[in-house]
Amino acid sequence: MKSHLLDLADLSRDEVVHLVQLARRLQDHPEPHALAGKILGLVFFNPSLRTLASTQAGMAKLGGSSFVITPGQGTWQLESRLGVTMNGACAEHIREGLPVLASFCDILGIRSFAAGIDLTADVADSDYKAMASVIPSPLVNLESAIAHPMQGLADWKTLDDLNVPQGSRFVLSWVNHPRALPLAVPATAVHMAALRGHEVVVLRPDGYALPAAVMEKARYAAQLSGGSVTETSDRNMALAGASIVYAKEWGSPEHYGDSATETALRAGLSDWQVREDWFTSARSDCRFMHCLPVRRNVAVADEILDGSRSVVLQEANNRLWTQMAVLHHLLKP
Amino acid sequence: MKSHLLDLADLSRDEVVHLVQLARRLQDHPEPHALAGKILGLVFFNPSLRTLASTQAGMAKLGGSSFVITPGQGTWQLESRLGVTMNGACAEHIREGLPVLASFCDILGIRSFAAGIDLTADVADSDYKAMASVIPSPLVNLESAIAHPMQGLADWKTLDDLNVPQGSRFVLSWVNHPRALPLAVPATAVHMAALRGHEVVVLRPDGYALPAAVMEKARYAAQLSGGSVTETSDRNMALAGASIVYAKEWGSPEHYGDSATETALRAGLSDWQVREDWFTSARSDCRFMHCLPVRRNVAVADEILDGSRSVVLQEANNRLWTQMAVLHHLLKP
Amino acid sequence: MKSHLLDLADLSRDEVVHLVQLARRLQDHPEPHALAGKILGLVFFNPSLRTLASTQAGMAKLGGSSFVITPGQGTWQLESRLGVTMNGACAEHIREGLPVLASFCDILGIRSFAAGIDLTADVADSDYKAMASVIPSPLVNLESAIAHPMQGLADWKTLDDLNVPQGSRFVLSWVNHPRALPLAVPATAVHMAALRGHEVVVLRPDGYALPAAVMEKARYAAQLSGGSVTETSDRNMALAGASIVYAKEWGSPEHYGDSATETALRAGLSDWQVREDWFTSARSDCRFMHCLPVRRNVAVADEILDGSRSVVLQEANNRLWTQMAVLHHLLKP
Missing domain, CATH: 3.40.50.1370 (Aspartate/ornithine carbamoyltransferase)
Structure with missing residues (x-):
């Protein structure tokens, strides 16, 4: 598995099965020190409830820590277009902001929804891939224009549970x-x-x-x-x-x-x-x-x-365990 | 003591005395690992300074972790009315949102002020009790329409201190x-x-x-x-x-x-x-x-x-110790 | 070094050199339990990205915890003028709010930008010093009207690195x-x-x-x-x-x-x-x-x-290590 998890399709069936099994193991046999000292940086360009809570909770259950950045709300709005003259609302460019945040933590999780204007660009996940390209360290997609792999893993585990x-x-x-x-x-x-x-x-x-x-x-x-x-x-x-x-x-x-x-x-x-x-x-x-x-x-x-x-509550709860599995897999030495 | 602390009146005088004594014990003899691995979920429907800071600080002083959810600010606004057609501003209902959050943590703390329209409903704490009814796990009231038990405990300890x-x-x-x-x-x-x-x-x-x-x-x-x-x-x-x-x-x-x-x-x-x-x-x-x-x-x-x-500063500081006592009491095995 | 770090000029050259060396030591030889049980309270009157993320990450890397307060966003706006009749937008005065927050943590970090109206007052850092005067415990300036010592330390280390x-x-x-x-x-x-x-x-x-x-x-x-x-x-x-x-x-x-x-x-x-x-x-x-x-x-x-x-990315990354050095220096027994 690469250090960037952008799409469920980046994973083979075996890798998915492994992650879901790991999720079940962590649910049944807690590992409260597995990620001691590790730090998860969370960047939410869009609202979140389950993801915001379960990523922080999951990191804590593995002994790690998190910080949350919400561009435009307590922090600068981030520009993502290349070559633009930044004289508008955005005070910082993702080419600075994201690598800097990545350098403060062991893994970044980023949510950035579709712009909803250009279908081809959104289906290709162009904006998200541009962000990913400036992040040299582990990255987890917390919902991009076209992919929500954390949801996919939770859904798979729910089907297994049932x-x-x-x-x-x-x-x-x-x-x-x-x-x-x-x-x-x-x-x-x-x-x-x-x-x-x-x-x-x-x-x-x-x-x-x-x-x-x-x-x-x-x-x-x-x-x-x-x-x-x-x-x-x-x-x-x-x-x-x-x-x-x-x-x-x-x-x-x-x-x-x-x-x-x-x-x-x-x-x-x-x-x-x-x-x-x-x-x-x-x-x-x-x-x-x-x-x-x-x-x-x-x-x-x-x-x-x-x-x-x-089974919507069980399904949401599985976000916790499958995300813990992803964090564990990407960060545990 | 039940696992939902909604009102100071839910506690007997002996239980209050016990919690205040426990608060003093934790103040004098730190227990930095008492709640290791435990997670507090905080939901603020209304602004907070003391509660927001002291609950997180208190949980950390006992070795636990917290996450904060602020509906309408970084997360969806939550609907609480039953049977309503949700075509307005609220994207999620408390009947999903709150049990999901509860399933990510060991204890929830919720602040939700009075609507201020119907005195009978507010005195009966109807809205808060409706929220509490969908939460199967421990819950602490961080101020509802008619009750602020965390403040009451801090005030009691302050009177003892003096x-x-x-x-x-x-x-x-x-x-x-x-x-x-x-x-x-x-x-x-x-x-x-x-x-x-x-x-x-x-x-x-x-x-x-x-x-x-x-x-x-x-x-x-x-x-x-x-x-x-x-x-x-x-x-x-x-x-x-x-x-x-x-x-x-x-x-x-x-x-x-x-x-x-x-x-x-x-x-x-x-x-x-x-x-x-x-x-x-x-x-x-x-x-x-x-x-x-x-x-x-x-x-x-x-x-x-x-x-x-x-003595307002001492009184506010006692929020920390008495809340730690409540968390300790509800979560320590 | 005093327990309030308000300005780089509060530090002698030797103290700066010591902090930068400590930063390098923490970078090369992690001390994941140095500040176990310690709590950093962060107050942001203004937006932040690097400071918000790196202070929390740095505290976590030393085994400590943080909470974040953003006046006017999830918490009350804070008044700072003396003697004023508070019938406007501010629900709380810094003379209550800040000492209370300080009493919940081991060290406060506060960001409060220049008002930008009175040059003499801003150059004298009058507003920030008024805030500092009500905080009896350790305080770190995360950018005031005229000083950003955390940036200065990171810049010094960057020049050393190069x-x-x-x-x-x-x-x-x-x-x-x-x-x-x-x-x-x-x-x-x-x-x-x-x-x-x-x-x-x-x-x-x-x-x-x-x-x-x-x-x-x-x-x-x-x-x-x-x-x-x-x-x-x-x-x-x-x-x-x-x-x-x-x-x-x-x-x-x-x-x-x-x-x-x-x-x-x-x-x-x-x-x-x-x-x-x-x-x-x-x-x-x-x-x-x-x-x-x-x-x-x-x-x-x-x-x-x-x-x-x-070298802007390295410079930003050095915020992490030099702030860790400051926290370590002020809080490690």
Whole structure:
């Protein structure tokens, strides 16, 4: 495993399995001194709840320490464009700020969401890779434009915890939201499920097909693992025999950055809210997953989140253990 | 003691005495490894200085770690209403956010001030209890609508430090402030002093009587401890023979949430600022307490805060030791 | 060394040399338990990146802990004026807030930039000294109106790392910036270089001469160390034979607080941007220093920051080690 973990696809299936096993080991057999003296630097260009808390908690549970930097909030806004004359709001460039922060710690974790304007750039994760290129030391992606590997690992462990077998049907379903959200989680979820060998169905309304590059990468992963990846807008077909419904909100790749068109399109999609009646043709033990945060009664009905199908709290808790595994793997001598 | 410490009234007199003794023990005989590996999660829905610093410092002095979450500032705003369609500013519901945070740590501390609209709901601490109900693990109230038990414990220890005897007169006095402040501190202070067995006098202008439920609970505590609780708007009568003047700003319960009426009422109350001439009939060694923050020359004159009566710094410092005692008590195996 | 480190000038040359040597020792031979159980309280009245990260990281590398307070952001705004009636935005006075915070930790670090209105008050560091006067315990200046001793120590160590000899020419050059910045860094840099025994040249356009008190103090330090301090607006003369160009932006002392006049003056100074052609008459191994953050292509051209002269990253990294030395020196029994 390289010292930069930018994408779940950077890891082989064996590496993922190893990290999930390590996560379970750390959960069952604490190692409170494993990372004694090690320091995690956290940079959040965007809001966070789970990641902010679980990375600090996880580092502390391994005996290490953390600091948190929130550009624009207690610290300077950071410029990322090359060659620009910096006479605007940004007082510092990432070419200084990030290597300096990296030099104060043993590993950096950075969250930087999609700009949401240029689909090609966001799918290529150009901005994040530009940041990564100036960081010579270990780096963990805490959600970039197109990848959220920490979520993918937590989801994989959750499926293991639930004994959801390889080959079972995993439905990634688009759900409604007041605005266009980034593609990092759905892109990672489809890849994760494909790599785990599921029969993956991406269920989404017209206009919300995931980018071709994302689907191709997932299909390649599926091929290696004996899984498959298909897509449909037919909910009944998608849910038939499903073991997992994984809901996620995302903006239309077709109308990327075109807020007006997408708002109009979404106005007719309020039915894309997960309710109990979605599950008629699913397996009776079909579970519901979501990475959180989730808007109740917009994306998902109360009856699901408060019902017995939901494993969202376990899923969020697994962020702690799988991130500890990543930190342990990258930092333990 | 239950694993949720929501109100000073949840503790028996013996439990309070035990915690204050434990606080003194930790102050005199450090236990730098007592909570090694333990993690405190801190959630601040409202500003904090003493609590924010002293909880982290206290946890560190016991060998543990902390993380801080500030909803709406670096993390999502959290919705607390049940059944609501979440299409507004809040991206996450407390029913997900709080149990997830609880699952990352050994104990949560939450601050969430009064909404200040519905007096009955605030006196019943309905919102805070709704939050507490979704947290299965230890929880410490860092100030809710009606309770600030951490302040109450620090105040009790301060009275012990000063050797203020049971039975002596403790005056809780309303003081002026530019706006209506919550009832948590006065409600806790009157209860604390009653439970410690003082002759408690609540001194306040007309319109600022504490809610009946608060006074009744304090009178019941006084009964068990040999103390008493009365109220008056007559300053000379209240201060006669007083050993302690405990000043606090609070909004009018009579005009709760009615800002216009209260502002008009308060306009005539600028004389409710503690000055040296208040103490003419008090004991010569009468001390001045305030939980801080305090607005100088509005609530309290410089001459008091800079004079020898004031014990506000010692009182604030006791937050550290008593909170350490609470954390130690709830987390030490 | 006193327990308050407010200014590099509070330290003798021997004390600086000792701290820089200690910094090197801690860099080469980690002492991960030196400050076990010790707590650093950090108060940032102004933004920070390097200081915020490196103080926390440094404390953790010595086995200690930190907490961060940002007045006005998650905590109350703090009033500092004496005798004021506090009916405005500030809910707490520094006379309460700072001693309370100090009582929760073993050492405080405070950043509080210049008000930028009254040059005499800022050069005298009146506001910072008022804060320091209410703190009975160790205090480290993390940048005040006129002093940034942590930067000075890091710069000294950087010059040691580079083997820049005593007596060599050190040019502190004013550079352009969209607005008037404080004097703390240039005042500290000129003092540091003088105390290290350099031939110091302050290069600045008309209107930007450093205050007489700053220059006098530096000249006195130079006298003791065999160095010199001169000033000029002639770039070619200044750079001739230079070993170091240390660039910094600062507001005009002549037009202090007069934004309109200064903006007009600065409009003609866009040429004060460090470029490779500045170095024609300098030594071929002349290095470029800057304390960061820096606005690329305003203060300094990309070609310098991305070229081989620049040591800005090493300089920033030295903040970590020299601050660790200060903490170690003040707190290690």
